[in-house]
Amino acid sequence: MKIVKAEVFYAAVPYIPAIRTYRPDEHTERPVPLVKLTTDEGFAGWGEGGRGQRVPVEALHRWLGVDPLEVEWATVGIPFEPALFDLAGKALSLPAHKLMGPKCRDRIPVGYWSCHMAPEDTAREAAQASRRGFRHHKLKARPWDIVAQARAIGEAAGPDYQITVDPNFAFETLEQSLRLADALAPYPIACFEDPFSWKPNFDGYPEFRRLSSIPLAPHMGRAEDVLKAVSLGAADHFNLDGSIGRARHMAGIAEAAGCSVWLQTAGLALGIRSAYGVHVAAVIPNATEHSDLHFVKEHDLLINSPIEPQDGHIIVPFTPGLGIEVDEGALRRYCVGTLAAEA
Numbered sequence: 304m305k306i307v308k309a310e311v312f313y314a315a316v317p318y319i320p321a322i323r324t325y326r327p328d329e330h331t332e333r334p335v336p337l338v339k340l341t342t343d344e345g346f347a348g349w350g351e352g353g354r355g356q357r358v359p360v361e362a363l364h365r366w367l368g369v370d371p372l373e374v375e376w377a378t379v380g381i382p383f384e385p386a387l388f389d390l391a392g393k394a395l396s397l398p399a400h401k402l403m404g405p406k407c408r409d410r411i412p413v414g415y416w417s418c419h420m421a422p423e424d425t426a427r428e429a430a431q432a433s434r435r436g437f438r439h440h441k442l443k444a445r446p447w448d449i450v451a452q453a454r455a456i457g458e459a460a461g462p463d464y465q466i467t468v469d470p471n472f473a474f475e476t477l478e479q480s481l482r483l484a485d486a487l488a489p490y491p492i493a494c495f496e497d498p499f500s501w502k503p504n505f506d507g508y509p510e511f512r513r514l515s516s517i518p519l520a521p522h523m524g525r526a527e528d529v530l531k532a533v534s535l536g537a538a539d540h541f542n543l544d545g546s547i548g549r550a551r552h553m554a555g556i557a558e559a560a561g562c563s564v565w566l567q568t569a570g571l572a573l574g575i576r577s578a579y580g581v582h583v584a585a586v587i588p589n590a591t592e593h594s595d596l597h598f599v600k601e602h603d604l605l606i607n608s609p610i611e612p613q614d615g616h617i618i619v620p621f622t623p624g625l626g627i628e629v630d631e632g633a634l635r636r637y638c639v640g641t642l643a644a645e646a
């Protein structure tokens with residue numbers, strides 16, 4: 304079996320209206336590359352890259368003539384890694400997670416996501432997410448209104464609807480982070496993700512853990528940073544990104560230190576990487592926190608999609624490959640550019 308065609312489709316899919324109010328043009332400024340690898344036996348695998356990522360034509364030509372079953376899939380990286388797992392799984396009639404390692408769970412905990420928005424808008428999103436089956440919400444937070452946001456979410460979605468607070472370092476200092484942690488004590492805060500900068504030596508993070516009951520969860524993409532964090536006692540959980548090989552390595556370090564993780568192998572994705580992220584989370588033993596999959600685009604480019612939450616979880620697909628089919632009609636509607644190489 305050989306790959307005979309490699310294609311890229313750049314998709315500009317708008318956010319749902321609530322997010323579009325705050326990020327109106329990002330989808331056109333940073334389109335997402337979707338790749339399709341087709342073999343001489345008629346199998347096709349789909350992958351997805353990051354916002355604004357460009358795929359050079361040379362990268363497509365490198366796949367022509369390659370047998371996808373002879374590739375080290377876990378080392379390829381985005382956007383081709385999901386496509387290869389999808390392609391190999393279809394060729395072998397196996398779900399992608401069977402090619403990644405032993406499955407640890409049948410259901411993946413997932414959370415909803417909001418950009419920073421006014422508390423009343425956040426509350427409406429939380430109420431809608433709760434009706435859709437989410438039990439957890441990750442917020443892009445700012446110090447001036449995070450308490451108002453938490454209060455509004457509780458009123459809209461109920462007292463058991465959990466919140467991950469992600470300021471992207473905007474809480475700035477240990478002292479302000481502790482003040483906000485105290486103010487948020489009445490609300491179900493799952494953790495603070497990156498409340499203030501941990502670079503280069505996690506200054507303040509061990510002190511926060513000692514003085515606050517709210518867990519800390521740095522967002523990381525390098526194994527050496529995870530190792531430093533656990534050696535300094537600077538984390539309770541981790542948000543990990545990157546390919547499955549890198550995520551598994553980082554998660555193993557965290558597991559040895561007794562830390563659970565969640566995975567951001569998808570992020571603000573269009574569905575293909577969301578499905579891929581479900582498979583990855585299924586095979587990492589300590590990936591027990593709510594994964595970042597995000598459900599905030601007006602179309603996820605999938606049909607027969609299994610990635611809709613049920614009681615805060617997504618069922619791991621069991622059909623071959625990633626377990627999804629791409630709605631190519633929708634892809635044509637949102638496509639803003641293509642690239643192809645063919646043997």
